Amino acid sequence: MARPVNADAKKTRERLLCAAAALFSDRGERATTLREVADAADVTMATIHHYFGNKESLYAACLESVRDDFAPFGLMLEEIFGRLEAESFTDDDPGRVLDRLVRGGFRYARNHRSGLQLIMRSVVDTGELDRKWRDRMLIPFLDRCSATLAPRLPISAGEVRLHLQSLIALGMRYALSSPPELASFFGAKKPVAAAEDHLVSTARLLLVRNG
Numbered sequence: 001m002a003r004p005v006n007a008d009a010k011k012t013r014e015r016l017l018c019a020a021a022a023l024f025s026d027r028g029e030r031a032t033t034l035r036e037v038a039d040a041a042d043v044t045m046a047t048i049h050h051y052f053g054n055k056e057s058l059y060a061a062c063l064e065s066v067r068d069d070f071a072p073f074g075l076m077l078e079e080i081f082g083r084l085e086a087e088s089f090t091d092d093d094p095g096r097v098l099d100r101l102v103r104g105g106f107r108y109a110r111n112h113r114s115g116l117q118l119i120m121r122s123v124v125d126t127g128e129l130d131r132k133w134r135d136r137m138l139i140p141f142l143d144r145c146s147a148t149l150a151p152r153l154p155i156s157a158g159e160v161r162l163h164l165q166s167l168i169a170l171g172m173r174y175a176l177s178s179p180p181e182l183a184s185f186f187g188a189k190k191p192v193a194a195a196e197d198h199l200v201s202t203a204r205l206l207l208v209r210n211g
Contacts (some may be wrong), residue, residue: 011155013051016041021062025117028125029059036121062131066115067137073108077101077141081148094152098203101145102167106196109175116175138168171199 021069023032034055038045052058084097109116122130129138142161150157174182174195186194 008053012043012047012210016043016048016051016058017065019064020058021065021114021118024059024062025114025121028121029055030125034058060132062118063133066112066118067133069112069115070108070137073105076104077144081144084148084152094149095208097149097206098207101169102203103196104202105168106171106175106199109172110192113176116172120172120176150206154167155207160207167199167203167206170202174199 016037020032020037023040025037032055034045034048037058038048041048048058052061052159080097080100119129119133122128122133128134145164146157146161150160151162155163177185177195179191182191182195185191186198
């Protein structure tokens with residue numbers, strides 16, 4: 001199909017991804033139509049087909065965009081794990097490493113809530129995370145974390161993995177919560193910071209003080 005006349009390819013593609021991601025997050029992939037995406041992005045159906053072909057490809061591109069958004073956090077993890085594997089650590093260091101992991105992950109998720117909403121919409125609609133996201137992001141993260149942290153913690157790699165999964169689920173829930181909701185959990189004074197502190201203390205309780 002010919003390229004749309006006078007189209008700025010990059011801006012048009014980004015506008016389509018933004019409109020589609022918002023609709024997919026709100027309504028789910030199955031309930032969202034390409035016509036709705038076209039209307040929201042103020043483009044023709046032909047433009048969508050030119051850039052993405054079909055709804056499945058558009059949805060996959062939205063998820064890929066979210067993965068790209070989380071790439072800098074992955075680099076931070078690599079830096080932390082690289083140091084942890086290369087140096088000698090005292091007994092207190094696993095707790096400090098967990099602090100950095102939890103705080104960094106929670107803050108990053110709070111700053112990328114739109115992408116997180118898209119990822120979690122799959123759980124609402126299908127009962128599971130998108131398989132590509134799970135296989136390419138979540139499972140490698142759990143594997144790396146558990147293998148790196150377990151030798152320095154008083155519990156097995158399997159237990160570390162399960163606790164991390166629970167912490168991720170809780171962290172994602174709080175990352176998606178509005179400040180008023182967090183205030184109802186933690187009090188009205190700095191509820192986001194309080195949620196972050198709670199996640200850190202929970203991580204220490206499950207992983208460092210366990211055993």
